[in-house]
Amino acid sequence: MARPLPGAPAAQALLAEAARRAGRLAAPPGLALVRVGDDPASVAYVRGKARKAAEVGLRSAVHALPEAAPQAELLALLGTLNADPAVHGILVQLPLPPHLDPEPVLGAILPEKDVDGLHPVNIGRLWAGQPGLRPCTPAGVMALLAFYGLPVAGQRAVIVGRSALVGRPLAALLLNANATVTVAHSRTPDLGAVTREAELLIVAAGRAHLITPDMVRPGATVIDVGINRVADAPGQGRLTGDVHPDVAAVAGALTPVPGGVGPMTVAQLLMNTVLAAEAPAGQEGRGGRFR
Incomplete structure (x- = not known):
C-alpha cells in the first residue's frame, strides 16, 4: 500500500516556522481578511484563518462588507488597506457575490501584500523564476x-x-x-x-x-x-x-x-504574511527575501 502523506504534520512544521520568524520581527505581522456577504462557508473559512493567524502570533482583522456592496466600495477598502503600514497581507475570500468581478479586485491589492500570490505581478515573477509571494x-x-x-x-x-x-x-x-x-x-x-x-x-x-x-x-x-x-x-x-x-x-x-x-494552504497563507512583513517596504522580491 502507498505511504500516506497527511497534511497535518507538514502544516504544523510550516506554522512553527512562521511563528518562529514572526517572533523575530519588531511587531507582529498584520493580516487583513476581507469578506463580502455572509455565505456560511466563507464565514467559516475566514474565521478559521483568523484563528490560525492568532496561534502563530499574527494580528488579523476581518473586514466584512454586506452582500450587496458595490465594486467601488470593495476597491476603496482595499485602497485603505494598501495604504496601512500595519497591514502586511491582504486576502479577499473567494468566491465573491456574482455582481462583483474578482479580476480587478485581486489586481487592486499591492503585489507585496498579495498573500494569496495571485496578483499578475507575482505570477509573472513566479514564471520568471524571481522571488515573490507564491500561490x-x-x-x-x-x-x-x-x-x-x-x-x-x-x-x-x-x-x-x-x-x-x-x-x-x-x-x-x-x-x-x-x-x-x-x-x-x-x-x-x-x-x-x-x-x-x-x-x-x-x-x-x-x-x-x-x-x-x-x-x-x-x-x-x-x-x-x-x-x-x-x-x-x-x-x-x-x-x-x-x-x-x-x-x-x-x-x-x-x-x-x-x-x-x-x-x-492555510499554513502557506500565514507564511506568506510573515514573508511580506519581512520584506522592506517597496522592496518586494528584491534580494531574495521572499523565500
Missing part, C-alpha cells in the same frame, strides 16, 4: 513534498488540471525546482497514457475519482489536490478527491482527502 495551494504542495523528503528535481511530473489557482502556478514551481513537467487537462487525449509516465502525479481537476489505478505508474508519488462532495444516498454526502482510493494499491505515496493538501 498558497501550489506552494503548500511543494512544502508537503519537501517535508516528506520526496524528490522533485529530475522527476517526470504530470499535473492534471490547468487552473490559474493551482495547475499553472504549480507547473512553474516544479519547473523552477528542476522537474520535467507535463500539464494535462480536459482536452488531453488518452489521459491515462500521459499520467502513467509520471513519477510525480499531481491531480487538481475537480472531478471525483478521475484517476483510477490503471492510470498510475507503480510506485509513483500521487498528490490529490481535488476535493469533491459526493452523495452516497439522498441527504448523505462525503468528501472525496480526484484520485480513486484504490490508487493506494499502486502508488508509492498518496495524500488523503480530506486531510492532505488542505491544511497546507
Whole structure:
C-alpha cells in the first residue's frame, strides 16, 4: 500500500516556522481578511484563518462588507488597506457575490501584500523564476513534498488540471525546482497514457475519482489536490478527491482527502504574511527575501 502523506504534520512544521520568524520581527505581522456577504462557508473559512493567524502570533482583522456592496466600495477598502503600514497581507475570500468581478479586485491589492500570490505581478515573477509571494495551494504542495523528503528535481511530473489557482502556478514551481513537467487537462487525449509516465502525479481537476489505478505508474508519488462532495444516498454526502482510493494499491505515496493538501494552504497563507512583513517596504522580491 502507498505511504500516506497527511497534511497535518507538514502544516504544523510550516506554522512553527512562521511563528518562529514572526517572533523575530519588531511587531507582529498584520493580516487583513476581507469578506463580502455572509455565505456560511466563507464565514467559516475566514474565521478559521483568523484563528490560525492568532496561534502563530499574527494580528488579523476581518473586514466584512454586506452582500450587496458595490465594486467601488470593495476597491476603496482595499485602497485603505494598501495604504496601512500595519497591514502586511491582504486576502479577499473567494468566491465573491456574482455582481462583483474578482479580476480587478485581486489586481487592486499591492503585489507585496498579495498573500494569496495571485496578483499578475507575482505570477509573472513566479514564471520568471524571481522571488515573490507564491500561490498558497501550489506552494503548500511543494512544502508537503519537501517535508516528506520526496524528490522533485529530475522527476517526470504530470499535473492534471490547468487552473490559474493551482495547475499553472504549480507547473512553474516544479519547473523552477528542476522537474520535467507535463500539464494535462480536459482536452488531453488518452489521459491515462500521459499520467502513467509520471513519477510525480499531481491531480487538481475537480472531478471525483478521475484517476483510477490503471492510470498510475507503480510506485509513483500521487498528490490529490481535488476535493469533491459526493452523495452516497439522498441527504448523505462525503468528501472525496480526484484520485480513486484504490490508487493506494499502486502508488508509492498518496495524500488523503480530506486531510492532505488542505491544511497546507492555510499554513502557506500565514507564511506568506510573515514573508511580506519581512520584506522592506517597496522592496518586494528584491534580494531574495521572499523565500
